[in-house]
Amino acid sequence: MTGEYQHWENVPTRWKDNDVYGHVNNVVHYSLMDTVINAWMIRTAGFDPATSASIGLCVESHCEYKAEVSFPDAIKVGLRIGKLGRSSVRWEIGMFRASDGAAVAEGHFVHVFVDRHTRRPVEITGPVRAEMEKLLTP
Template structure:
């Protein structure tokens, strides 16, 4: 990541996620573990909608092997969440995503992180090359900030 602070428009793919009352913790803000759910939702929505991944029938599945999140500012229910997604690196069987979470009407940046998937054969559980259609979709959002 460079020394700029990205905005939602700096990410080539984004999704809106409505927060839920249960997302708040005892301190009145969205609990830290919920952010990983935001990451997972954005990435998998992209793979399904843009890459054609059929999560129930595809020969390949994508396993999360690494994730991290840095928290910048709190967000709370009932704010909408906007997740920006881009691809940082594409390997033979893995992809590293860069994500930022923005909150509320002002779309202030509240968190950012990385998420790594490895594609495996559903039956053998062995790493396989990223499927062609998915790789093409991933390349379309490979955008270094």
């Protein structure tokens, strides 16, 4: 399963990520997905969220929880693209406990790229699209 992802990041959990039940709260999983996607966009695809003419808006998200994870565990996060449309992209994310490789969660985000000012869909082009194509699953 881990071989299906083209990009990886190891993310440490934080003391504050644990909830009253002693495990990382579900909202942290969504935050990790969003963080890994946007870090990849900025570092790899050269996307500048502050100045780009277009921005990606999340129109759908989902997370399926597989196992608990708790501080001080680290989470190995895999990223791939399941579908790349004209103006939208479906990011697929796998989260695994770094210590033993156990699947923690799988999820997805769908972003629609829109003009920063008009909020109308725009085509994903140039270096951003070229880098996204490298993450497409066969």
